[in-house]
Amino acid sequence: xxxxxxxxxxxxxxxxxxxxxxxxxxxxxxxxxxxxxxxxxxxxxxxxxxxxxxxxxxxxxx
Amino acid sequence: xxxxxxxxxxxxxxxxxxxxxxxxxxxxxxxxxxxxxxxxxxxxxxxxxxxxxxxxxxxxxxxxxxxxxxxxxxxxxxxxxxxxxxxxxxxxxxxxxxxxxxxxxxxxxxxxxxxxxxxxxxxxxxxxxxxxxxxxxxxxxxxxxxxxxxxxxxxxxxxxxxxxxxxxxxxxxxxxxxxxxxxxxxxxxxxxxxxxxxxxxxxxxxxxxxxxxxxxxxxxxxxxxxxxxxxxxxxxxxxxxxxxxxxxxxxxxxxxxxxxxxxxxxxxxxxxxxxxxxxxxxxxxxxxxxxxxxxxxxxxxxxxxxxxxxxxxxxxxxxxxxxxxxxxxxxxxxxxxxxxxxxxxxxxxxxxxxxxxxxxxxxxxxxxxxxxxxxxxxxxxxxxxxxxxxxxxxxxxxxxxxxxxxxxxxxxxxxxxxxxxxxxxxxxxxxxxxxxxxxxxxxxxxxxxxxxxxxxxxxxxxxxxxxxxxxxxxxxx
Numbered sequence: 001x002x003x004x005x006x007x008x009x010x011x012x013x014x015x016x017x018x019x020x021x022x023x024x025x026x027x028x029x030x031x032x033x034x035x036x037x038x039x040x041x042x043x044x045x046x047x048x049x050x051x052x053x054x055x056x057x058x059x060x061x062x
Numbered sequence: 063x064x065x066x067x068x069x070x071x072x073x074x075x076x077x078x079x080x081x082x083x084x085x086x087x088x089x090x091x092x093x094x095x096x097x098x099x100x101x102x103x104x105x106x107x108x109x110x111x112x113x114x115x116x117x118x119x120x121x122x123x124x125x126x127x128x129x130x131x132x133x134x135x136x137x138x139x140x141x142x143x144x145x146x147x148x149x150x151x152x153x154x155x156x157x158x159x160x161x162x163x164x165x166x167x168x169x170x171x172x173x174x175x176x177x178x179x180x181x182x183x184x185x186x187x188x189x190x191x192x193x194x195x196x197x198x199x200x201x202x203x204x205x206x207x208x209x210x211x212x213x214x215x216x217x218x219x220x221x222x223x224x225x226x227x228x229x230x231x232x233x234x235x236x237x238x239x240x241x242x243x244x245x246x247x248x249x250x251x252x253x254x255x256x257x258x259x260x261x262x263x264x265x266x267x268x269x270x271x272x273x274x275x276x277x278x279x280x281x282x283x284x285x286x287x288x289x290x291x292x293x294x295x296x297x298x299x300x301x302x303x304x305x306x307x308x309x310x311x312x313x314x315x316x317x318x319x320x321x322x323x324x325x326x327x328x329x330x331x332x333x334x335x336x337x338x339x340x341x342x343x344x345x346x347x348x349x350x351x352x353x354x355x356x357x358x359x360x361x362x363x364x365x366x367x368x369x370x371x372x373x374x375x376x377x378x379x380x381x382x383x384x385x386x387x388x389x390x391x392x393x394x395x396x397x398x399x400x401x402x403x404x405x406x407x408x409x410x411x412x413x414x415x416x417x418x419x420x421x422x423x424x425x426x427x428x429x430x431x432x433x434x435x436x437x438x439x440x441x442x443x444x445x446x447x448x449x450x451x452x453x454x455x456x457x458x459x460x461x462x463x464x465x466x467x468x469x470x471x472x473x474x475x476x477x478x479x480x481x482x483x484x485x486x487x488x489x490x491x492x493x494x495x496x497x498x499x500x501x502x503x504x505x506x507x508x509x510x511x512x513x514x515x516x517x518x519x520x521x522x523x524x525x526x527x528x529x530x531x532x533x534x535x536x537x538x539x
Binding site: 008011013017019020031032034036039041042045 | 352
């Protein structure tokens with residue numbers, strides 16, 4: 001998840017029940033891309049590093 | 063008698079000794095609110111009729127000798143807290159015409175005390191923001207420097223208290239929303255322990271983090287308000303007010319004093335810590351490594367929860383009615399016109415967080431568990447943690463703030479929401495432009511009494527609150 005492409009943006013706006021004009025979409029897609037870069041940092045977090053228990057997430061079929 | 067300079071306890075004494083009537087006191091604050099609000103925009107509604115009716119009831123209670131801590135005390139309520147029969151807009155076009163049919167639990171408790179409601183205060187839309195500029199009802203001006211923001215999202219509550227339009231105000235805090243505006247406006251704001259104060263009747267943003275708390279001129283006043291909201295049977299947060307701080311240990315986490323913090327702020331907070339040290343407090347530097355994941359964890363959890371919380375606003379049952387024939391078309395129109403840019407951004411981000419099978423959310427919960435462990439570790443050897451409330455002072459209205467920097471600044475405040483710990487912001491100095499600097503004091507779970515004790519000591523020691531702010535007085539003339 002390094003940026004927001006048109007397909008993902010359309011899916012998210014459908015999920016959120018929001019309409020955007022093309023210029024709004026372009027601006028917001030850029031902002032979301034930037035915010036995702038902050039969030040991606042969490043991938044580096046090792047939850048077992050101090051003896052914590054990793055929670056196993058059951059795989060759910062799509 | 064200059065009533066606006068009195069603490070809540072002093073006001074209580076003045077009312078009970080009949081030095082002033084509840085009606086007279088309410089009118090004093092009401093007049094200030096009516097005169098200053100066109101300049102400050104701190105209130106979305108000034109509730110004159112309600113305030114005067116409340117004052118009349120309060121006077122009867124006082125006359126009967128049955129007064130309680132907040133009987134006859136004029137207060138303001140953030141406009142995302144439901145008030146029976148009084149519009150509650152959440153600062154959003156979506157709820158512009160929404161009038162609840164019930165009071166929030168905290169409002170019920172204040173009514174039982176016999177308070178007087180001066181008005182409902184402006185806020186960032188649905189409590190999402192740090193400047194109060196995202197409100198559909200316009201930006202709020204900071205009474206200390208009217209060209210600047212009061213912070214957010216409880217910016218209206220902070221501005222109302224700082225300009226003495228009310229004796230105290232209620233706000234909500236999901237990531238910074240009581241403490242950061244308190245810091246920008248030079249007042250004191252307390253985020254209580256998560257779950258300590260009822261959230262019933264508060265418009266939800268993020269159910270894991272939302273809390274209600276007071277903004278007031280003094281830590282002592284915050285204690286009085288929280289005690290009233292606890293209903294008298296769940297301990298006292300004021301028990302240690304006025305006691306010395308000698309023998310306590312206070313920790314300074316090095317991650318919260320990094321170079322990202324403005325130098326003047328870092329110096330002011332460290333000077334306040336040194337003032338504690340001079341009075342017998344032991345200072346100890348600590349490290350809380352997982353603080354570096356606070357911003358990511360906060361964004362993931364709060365935005366994902368906001369998607370759920372705001373899903374009820376579709377114009378069908380609640381909110382702005384959308385136009386269009388088909389239901390889906392109406393809902394999209396309602397939400398597109400009803401929500402502002404900041405809310406839409408967070409809903410879209412929340413959508414991303416919910417679309418990955420829960421991997422990010424689970425990681426964020428793991429960060430939360432680790433942070434709780436790390437903070438508990440610190441509290442094994444320290445009674446409280448001090449840090450800057452925010453890495454900069456109040457910025458100018460309309461000033462272009464880098465999006466990344468804006469969101470990243472959550473690290474200084476959101477740790478208390480993620481861990482659920484109580485945290486109070488108290489004024490500890492001013493920068494070269496005379497803008498207030500806030501210091502955060504974080505305590506153990508349910509230990510509001512300790513952090514208010516330290517905050518109260520610092521207020522008495524440093525005495526930085528100039529009452530009332532000179533800028534607000536100029537506006538009044």
